[in-house]
Amino acid sequence: MTDADPVRLYRTVRLIRRFEERAVELVHGGQIVGGIHPYLGQEGIAAGVCAALGADDVLAGTHRGHGHVLARGADPARMLAELCGRVTGLNAGRGGSMHAADLSIGVLGANAIVGASGAIITGAVWAHRRRGRDTVGVSFFGDGAVNEGMLLEAFNLAALWRVPVLFVCENNGYATTMPVAGAVAGSIAGRAAAFDIPAVQVDGQDPETVRVAASAAVDRMRAGGGPELIEARTYRFDAHHTFEHAVRLDYRPPDEVSRARARDPVRIQGERLTDTDRAAVDAEVEAILDAAVRFALNSPEPDPADALTYLYASGLTARTGGG
């Protein structure tokens, strides 16, 4: 099941990297309103984990979720259109950056409530398994989420009911501006150990290392094991969100940032390719994103009269607020 092709793994990290860079440009240009939480620097985790998944598997992510959705195979053009609030977006312009979802490929959505993905994915995988499918699930969350009760409750449920969920902690060192050392008593792996959930720590900056760890976990889970946890050590190259520079928050030592940037997942994976292969992928990704930007910016904006379309799946309509 695992896709071990180094070229495809590079393609995914490169795609996420350039998507994020183009999206940041669009924020600064005013075409994306409201800001985004860039995944820059963390691409290796989404790429490595998703390379270990099969077609029936499901995942849910976080407010820093572009990488998870793209690595799973969502259309970058529709994803960018979503960030731009266009009707052609994955969520028809109703979700935006923090809620991008593509249920057709098992992406139950980015989620802006920290730690929310764990229980949702556990329920979804349990439901699929009850119907005889071989589904496994991935719950992505940051280091801040390991202090959320809801996530720890989800660890317990998944372990107790042996639901194959891979809990992936993207430990980028900071929960917004709060350093891990100031927030996490004990350890992240220790949280899992308390529930008898096997846990490993990996270098999240190396996409191949992440892929190998995730593949091993997914294989064990599919063979009947319960949940597992991967703590992927990483670093976000940029701010918590695109608004941060404007408010000039100062909480990370500059030399820490530059040291972390030296371990760039795109470069690390790229060095495993021939120059020719790498150049070909880079050109392909560039063309995809050029087209994505054109598609997004040329797509229509939603009709204000339809602001509450989709509020109810049952077709119930809401009373209007005016008059």
Next chain:
Amino acid sequence: MPRLSYRRALTRALADELARDEAVFLLGEDVQVGASLVTTGLAKRFGTDRIRDTPLSEQAFTSFATGAALAGLRPVIEFQIPSLLFLVFEQIVNHAHKFPLMTGGQCSVPVTYLVPGSGSRTGWAGQHSDHPYSLFAHVGVVTVVPATPADAYGLLVTAIRHDDPVVVFAPAGAMDLREDVDDLTPVPLGRGRIHRFGDDVTVVAIGHLVHDALAVAEELADQVSVEVFDPRTLYPFDIDGLTESVARTGRLVVLDDGNRSCGMAAEIIASVVERVRLLAPPRRVTRPDGAVLPFAPALDRAVQPGRDQLATAIHLTMKDGS
């Protein structure tokens, strides 16, 4: 004509839906043994895979149900204490309710949250006696408060078949009611029921208070002709049905076991006066602002809206409008 209790009507609705649709399953605390007496016998009949006991993890199992619903199942969660809804408000409102819109219509989240024994059971004090239906109506989650056994059956069945999240509040004060029932059928959402016709004043009563309103209406029958309107669902609300009633009577009193400020009674009154010119100012009988139910039985009862208060409100409304 078979007699059916309100509690047994809920059990019957669960059993019928579990039997009808494989996608339906039930989860909650102590549901296998049936600690609420509502799920009695279901685990034996349907198995512990479909009647699942959960650890005390309300937030996780509420979102677990959301995930299961996203994957095509129709979960029913039983909460045995109404105040637990405060714990899982986030999971219901921020996730289950918002997913269809936020995903641009990619999904539905058909979860039913069943709260048997909502409101005061007398003597259960501050953290077991809330009746927080107005919170869910406010955020736009379908909110149901049946008053009779037949409606409890019919509305719970409809809730389980509904494609959006639904909270079903079964008031503690109604759980032991019995009635003769010939025919059990689904009851549509958003359609009220007039339990008693009258000409002088419309009393809107919610849940178990419908029976108090009917008793008061009988007591006052030689003085005033009271119509008793039971909305049955608070969201969506049958404003057309109520408007029609109040347009006939010209007077409105609301009896609501919620807190006064920003409560259901306020919403009902506002919605009616937007449409109808009344003969007298409307009145509401509710719990006090910000009420927390005290333990001692006399104090507990003092905080709940009562029949005397309703009778007084009806008299004052008649006097104001005469």
